[in-house]
Amino acid sequence: MSNSWWEIRILCDPQLEESVFWRLERFGCSGTATEVKSSALIRAYIPQFQAQLLDLAALSLWLAQDAILAEVAPPLTQWKLIDEEDWSSSWKQHWQITEIGDRFLINPAWLTPPENTNRAIIFLDPGVAFGTGAHQTTQLCLESLEMRLLPDHMGELVIADVGCGSGILSIGAVLLGAQKAYAVDTDPLAVQSARSNRHLNRIDPSDLVINKGSVEELMALVPDGVDGIVCNILAEVILDMIPQLTQLAKPTSWMILSGILVGQAQPISAKLEEYGWLVATLWKKDDWCCFNVRRNNR
């Protein structure tokens, strides 16, 4: 059986070779180096199921930071998937029924759910989209949603899911009782996957609207604003999005933001405060963190 692998290519100053190998080892793979003119080209491989795009972006950031410390030019880090033939079958073997937080259970679509559970079961077949629940950032968002969507605090909440991937977060929100959710993603494959997961979870398309796009799309769909926003994308993207996310909010809204490395939290926090948000909690899992924020005008 063949697997899908990430091939990671790092073109760097030869002085960085040792620290690059160290980073790769910590990341879960080993590398091989070849000399290219005055640079070193390091190639490394890791099974796809062991690294998400966010992890690769984090690796690239750490490599750039190491170069700054060593006072050499930052490396050029690229990655691509190779050998996708048996992607679905190889990956499915590694994905099991998983409990997240106190209220969720993630059930791969092809496995029979447990009989006695009080948890909200999210059936998923994400295909190539991000969002199996295995990544720390998704878990942090689901656990934050649990806290926000407590049965006695519910009312008629309208939620926006920006960068929905498999749809896991908005499906979770609807299963916990949100009245309506709007989910968007710029990747058409993610939109396709989220729609098929909506169907798997027997959610009516009018209760969970899923479209290709980003915050602009949401502002057009919900001009009166939403009660809660959940957004698990990279820190740089979130930083740029804060002004628009603020426009999408009501005076009583809250946001859950993740995809942020602990070391990237400070500028996000500063920009949130600048736009009138109060950081209620900052939760961490390994290297990742999740902001729970609310409007600072209540």
Ligand SMILES: C[S@@+](CC[C@H](N)C(=O)[O-])C[C@H]1O[C@@H](n2cnc3c(N)ncnc32)[C@H](O)[C@@H]1O
């Ligand atoms: C880390 S995944 C999160 C998936 C899922 N929400 C979760 O928590 O597991 C980020 C998703 O955001 C999408 N994305 C990236 N930039 C975006 C943008 N500017 N607007 C909307 N979606 C974006 C990506 O295509 C990807 O599916």
